[in-house]
Amino acid sequence: MIKYFRDIWESISTMMTGLGITWKHMVHIRRDNVTLQYPEEKWPRPERNIGFDHSNYNVIRSRLQVDIDDCIGCLKCERACPVQCIKIVTEKAPTRGEDIQEIGHIGVTSNSSRKAMVVTRFDIDMTECCYCNLCTYPCPEECIFMTGGPNAHKHPIDYEFSEFDRSDLIYRFAKPGTKEGMDKLKPTEKVKA
Amino acid sequence: MSVDQEKLIAELVEKGLSGDMDSINAIEDRVLRSKAKSALAKAKRAAKVATKIVPSEKKTLEVSIDDKQPSDNLNQKIGHMIDKKFPGSLDSELNDTHIQLKPDQWFDIAQWLKSEPSLHFDSLQCHTGMDVGDEKLEARYNFHSMTHDHYIEIRIAVPRDNAHIPSIEQIWRIGDWFERETYDMFGIFFDGHRDHRRMLLPEDWEGYPLRKDYEVQETYHGIAIPKVKEGWE
Amino acid sequence: MGVVHGEQMVLNIGPQHPSTHGVLRLKVKTDGEIISEITPVIGYLHRCFEKHCENMTYDQVIPYTDRCDYLAAMANNFGYVVAVEELMELKVPEKVDYIRVIMAEFQRIASHLLALGVYGLDIGAFTPFLFMLRDRERILDMFEMTCGARLLYNYMWVGGVSHDLPKGFVETAFQFLDYFEPQIEEYNNLLTYNKIFIERTADIGVLPPEVAISYGVSGPNLRASGVKWDLRKNAPYSIYDKFDFDVCIGDGGQGSLGDCWDRYYVRMLEVKESVKILRQALAQIPKDGDVHQAIPKKIRPPKGSIYSRTETPRGDLGFYIESDGSPIPTRVKMRSPAFTALAVLGELSEGWMMSDVISILGSLDIVLGEIDR
Numbered sequence: 001m002i003k004y005f006r007d008i009w010e011s012i013s014t015m016m017t018g019l020g021i022t023w024k025h026m027v028h029i030r031r032d033n034v035t036l037q038y039p040e041e042k043w044p045r046p047e048r049n050i051g052f053d054h055s056n057y058n059v060i061r062s063r064l065q066v067d068i069d070d071c072i073g074c075l076k077c078e079r080a081c082p083v084q085c086i087k088i089v090t091e092k093a094p095t096r097g098e099d100i101q102e103i104g105h106i107g108v109t110s111n112s113s114r115k116a117m118v119v120t121r122f123d124i125d126m127t128e129c130c131y132c133n134l135c136t137y138p139c140p141e142e143c144i145f146m147t148g149g150p151n152a153h154k155h156p157i158d159y160e161f162s163e164f165d166r167s168d169l170i171y172r173f174a175k176p177g178t179k180e181g182m183d184k185l186k187p188t189e190k191v192k193a
Numbered sequence: 194m195s196v197d198q199e200k201l202i203a204e205l206v207e208k209g210l211s212g213d214m215d216s217i218n219a220i221e222d223r224v225l226r227s228k229a230k231s232a233l234a235k236a237k238r239a240a241k242v243a244t245k246i247v248p249s250e251k252k253t254l255e256v257s258i259d260d261k262q263p264s265d266n267l268n269q270k271i272g273h274m275i276d277k278k279f280p281g282s283l284d285s286e287l288n289d290t291h292i293q294l295k296p297d298q299w300f301d302i303a304q305w306l307k308s309e310p311s312l313h314f315d316s317l318q319c320h321t322g323m324d325v326g327d328e329k330l331e332a333r334y335n336f337h338s339m340t341h342d343h344y345i346e347i348r349i350a351v352p353r354d355n356a357h358i359p360s361i362e363q364i365w366r367i368g369d370w371f372e373r374e375t376y377d378m379f380g381i382f383f384d385g386h387r388d389h390r391r392m393l394l395p396e397d398w399e400g401y402p403l404r405k406d407y408e409v410q411e412t413y414h415g416i417a418i419p420k421v422k423e424g425w426e
Numbered sequence: 427m428g429v430v431h432g433e434q435m436v437l438n439i440g441p442q443h444p445s446t447h448g449v450l451r452l453k454v455k456t457d458g459e460i461i462s463e464i465t466p467v468i469g470y471l472h473r474c475f476e477k478h479c480e481n482m483t484y485d486q487v488i489p490y491t492d493r494c495d496y497l498a499a500m501a502n503n504f505g506y507v508v509a510v511e512e513l514m515e516l517k518v519p520e521k522v523d524y525i526r527v528i529m530a531e532f533q534r535i536a537s538h539l540l541a542l543g544v545y546g547l548d549i550g551a552f553t554p555f556l557f558m559l560r561d562r563e564r565i566l567d568m569f570e571m572t573c574g575a576r577l578l579y580n581y582m583w584v585g586g587v588s589h590d591l592p593k594g595f596v597e598t599a600f601q602f603l604d605y606f607e608p609q610i611e612e613y614n615n616l617l618t619y620n621k622i623f624i625e626r627t628a629d630i631g632v633l634p635p636e637v638a639i640s641y642g643v644s645g646p647n648l649r650a651s652g653v654k655w656d657l658r659k660n661a662p663y664s665i666y667d668k669f670d671f672d673v674c675i676g677d678g679g680q681g682s683l684g685d686c687w688d689r690y691y692v693r694m695l696e697v698k699e700s701v702k703i704l705r706q707a708l709a710q711i712p713k714d715g716d717v718h719q720a721i722p723k724k725i726r727p728p729k730g731s732i733y734s735r736t737e738t739p740r741g742d743l744g745f746y747i748e749s750d751g752s753p754i755p756t757r758v759k760m761r762s763p764a765f766t767a768l769a770v771l772g773e774l775s776e777g778w779m780m781s782d783v784i785s786i787l788g789s790l791d792i793v794l795g796e797i798d799r
Contacts, residue, residue, distance in 0.1 A: 011621040018616050022553055034560055058589040059574040082486035132489035132580040133588075149574065290730070316639050319733055319744050319761040335733045335746070339639055339655065346733065367642035370769045378476075393469040393798060402477055403757075 060149030061131045062159045064124055066173040070109040070143035073117030077135035077144050085128035086135060089121035091182050103181030109141050120179040126161075126169045267343050268292055271312065275302060284350065291333070291346040299349060300359040300385070306336065307364055314338045314345070317361075320371035322379035324405045328353045330381055351381065360386040378403040434462065437780075441470050445548045445784050448794025450768075452783075459779045464772045471798040479758040484510055484584055484725040487758065492578040494760060495796040497540055500533035500569075501738035503582040508663050509734040509745035510584050514727040521715030522586050523665040528599070528707050529569075529581065531700045535606075536565045537739035538693045538700075541791040545690060546617050548788040549626050554617040561609055564602055571595065585721035596708055603701055603708075610698060618694060627690060628681030631774045631786035635684070641773070642766040645741025647790060650676035650692045651684035657737040669706050671699045686789035693791070726753050740764050740791055762796040 025032050036043065073090035093100070097107045097114030105118050136145050148157025163169050272287040275294070279302055285293040294302065306314045314336040323331040334347045349358055360383035362368035372383045373392040380401035383389065390396060399410050409418055439452040446452065449470035455463040475494060479487050491506045492499040504526055511518065543558035566576040571592050573581040581588050617623055633643070635651045648655055656673040658666040674695035676688030731748040741763025748757040767790040775783045 007621070014620045015622075018553070018620055021612060021616055034563070057571055057574065058592050060570075061574040080486070082482055082489055130489055130493075131575070131578075132492075133574065134486065134489070134580065137588075146574070316642055318642065318735070318742075319746050319759065321746050321757070321759040323748065323757055333746070335744075339653075342660065344733075365642070366637070366640045366773075367766055367769055370765065391469075393472040395469070402474065 057149045059133065060146060060151075060157065061133060062146050062148050062157055063161050064126070064129065064135070064171075065145060065147050065151075065155045065158075066122060066124070067110075067143040067154065068119065068122060068173050068175060069106050070111070070141045071119050071122065072109060072113060072115050072141060073119045074140060076138035076140070080134045080138050082132065082134060083128050083130055085125040087121065087123045087125075088119060089179075090117040090119050092116065093118045094185065100181075100185070102185070103178045104175050105178070109143070111141055113141065118178065118182055119174050120182055122173040124171045124173065126171060127166060268345055271345055278305065291348050293348050293350065296349050296351055296358045300361060303361045303364050311341075312338065313340050315340070315365075317365040317367055317371070318344075320368065320375060322375040322381055322403065324379065324403065325350065326405070330356050330379055330404075332358055332375060332381055356381040357384055358382070359384055362386055377401070380404065433457075446787065447544070447792050448797075450792075450794055450797075454780075454783070456780065461775055461778055461780070461783060464775050464783065466768055466771060468768070468794070468797055471794045473799065475760065475799040476758055479755055481754065483753045484727070484755060487755070488583065489578070489580045491760070492580060493795065494799050495738065495740065495743075495762065495764070495793050496577060497793055498533050498537040498739045499578050500529045500581060501537070501736070501743065503579065504530050504664075505734075505736040505738065505743040506745055507582045507584055508736055509732060509747050510725070510727065512734050513730060513732045513747055513749060514584075514722075514725070516585055516720060516722070518585060518720050519715050519717070520665070521712050522717050522720070524707055524711040525587055525591060525717065526582055527664055527666065527669075528704060528711070529572075529587075531704050531707070532565050532568065532599075534700045534739045535697050536562045538697050541739070542613070542617070542690060542693055545788040545791075546623070548784055549623060551617055551620075551623065554613060557609075557616070558613065561606060564605075568595065568598060568602065571598070583721055584725050586717045586719070590717045596711070599704070599708055603704060607701060610694070613694070618691065624680050624687060626781075627686040627785055627789065630681075630686050630778060630782050631789065632682050633684045633770065633774060637770070637773060638684075641770040643741070643763075643770055644766065645737070645739070645763050646692045646696060647689055647741065647767055647770075649674060650688035652676060657735055657742055661735070663734070663736055668710075669703045671703050674699060686785055689789040689791075724753060726751065738763065740793065740796070741767065760796075760799055762799070764790075764792040764794075764796045768792050768797055 073088065075088055075090070078084075078086045078088050093105070093107070093116055095107075096116045099105060099107045100118070103118070105115075108114055131146075133146060136142075139145075145151045145154060147155040148159075161169075266289045268289055268291055269287045272283060272292040275292065276283050276287075279298050282295055282298045282302060283293065284295045306312055316337050316339060317334060318337045319333075319335040321333045323333060325331050329350045330353050331348050331350045334349075335344065336347065337344050351358060356379075358381060360368065360372055362372055362383075363385075369386070369388065370392065372386055373388070373390065375381055376383060376389065377391040377393055378401060391398065394402070395413075398413070400407055402409075411418060435456050437454045437456055439446060439450075439454060441449040441451045443450075451467040451470070453465040453467060454461060473493075475490055478490060482490075488503055488506065491502045495502050507526075539558040539562045543555040543562075546552075546554040569579060569581075570576050572595065573579050573589055575581075633647065633651050635648075635653050638648050638651050638653065644655070652675055654673050654675050657663070658671075659673055674692050676683055676692050678685075678688060679691060680687050727747075727749045729749060729751045731746065733744060733746045735742045735744040737743075742761075743763060744761035746757070746759040746761065747755055750756050771787060771790065775786050778786070
């Protein structure tokens, strides 16, 4: 009999303790609220101070971006990708380090290394990409990177890149017309084949 | 590479081996710096390999030994004990890493491993299958004893097209699920298992995926299995 | 009046269910409300992790290990990296060890918070879930500061880590720990000693220690049954032997030893112990050191095989790796702790009622990604 009443008393007292905690939080809602009201308040520019200073971040995982003018066609990122979502096709440039005006190929990268290859195809399939960032580490020119964060000076952060059609998510970074331009430049090969 | 470049690199490698990386990192020319770092890595690896060649493995013993003194290594000691109690069950020489057994007396050996007080292997930690090539499949068991805190590994090799091993799920209850998974992935049949069916793949799947000669089937219930993407080849 | 005999009914708790912690199918044979047999059916999340590993180099496997137990990804990375380093006999710098332990302990707190919150949600308590997730978000923000990702990190590499700790990490971590310790008291008031919660979880699903060991159960589930076994103390890896912490075991505080309440309470105690370890590690971490110095250019372990285990928030995670000297592993087998925990569910839940099964399943803390791989 005593156990019956003790159970009732324990239930009521523990429930009151729990309700007291939620009541306290409700009363102090202006101080304790932690919700970010997306889409009016977007990270990383919150109107309220949630999170840390953006400049302290080592790296941010967001959309991949390639500065195609810097790419030397070494294929290191293609080999490093664990899901094989990068496809690169390169052709030998006729002269090393020279610009080719017809296709917009710039012969020297921003780190002053002379390009020996012309990149005719650089496709990244973002539907396969697992955002592991393994392709950015081996790049000698740092031309493939994830936007935003420490790379914000190259490209502002972009994490809202959804499309309506799945084939729109295959990003083609090579300049359009590069392949045809290269074919036109080498008529001797065509005659042989 | 020119001669004085080689000399410079040799010098930097010496410094790097003793722990001084600043002189390498201070070089402006990127090509030379990377050459120095790769030479340093090669030198470090050579040094490591040189210290690792220590003859620790015992000479290969014959299968049925009776008066050789076993080493301190647990696999050797217990292999010796198994051979004394169940003669003819060892499948190869004793070594430091594992005990190789024949599948016939495996159930009795397993019961003895659990019940013998000085061994008392009461938990089966991991059960793997392995495709070792030349028409053999292997099942590998890792045992651990909570009371004595020691580990051994046991391997049982069976021919590929007639893979049958006695099941030990009555002794260690987790053997039930582990053996089902190994059957699912490799096709090793465990005789005496009370609920022998596939675990992770659907019941009507054909083939055993983790074998090296596995070809994935083209369709499953009318759905094409390999992915087809347009604009991406 | 005679006794009414019901007949057996087979109820299917389907793959899509809010309380089964993933895509798990349970075939439940019940007699009225009392369970007579449960058969778990798994394989809905099978992604052939082990087959993929046979086509990739050792460092490309690490994003795949993240995705196996997606709620405690640092712990998976840690387990794999410790196994490969043992196979290669590679020694990492001290700073890397400290960073790895700090990340693993933060991950343990985050994973336990989620487990406890979701367990409360299964029972029916909505408030503690959101409070625990709010604190978990602060830990995920710290991870984001270091490696950019909130859930699937790819942070621990063979021979080191991918990035050093950023500026201000240690101060932020200490601020978080000072904020977090009183919160544990709040959680105890909200959920742990709540009478309704105790009625739902105490004395239910008692797991005897011999059954637990025979089923290979490990981690908090085993410790709640009274067995003092923690890999960080019994078989220390990395630098866990430098820290001073206790192994928390269940004591049947509200009911029998090894019931659901004990499993819940052991996790709560482990969060406190992790805070202790973190304070020591953050105070002792060396200030300077290169985290990339021991990362090999090409990972080529010698021929051989190894089985090594680490302690994740769910139990003992074991990796059996066999290599034949090439940069691509021959076989990587991941022995997940949740696999063994789910195997014991059938034995635990016989004779209990339907709502108790949800309670038992929640207390075992399974993640289907780890079970199916």
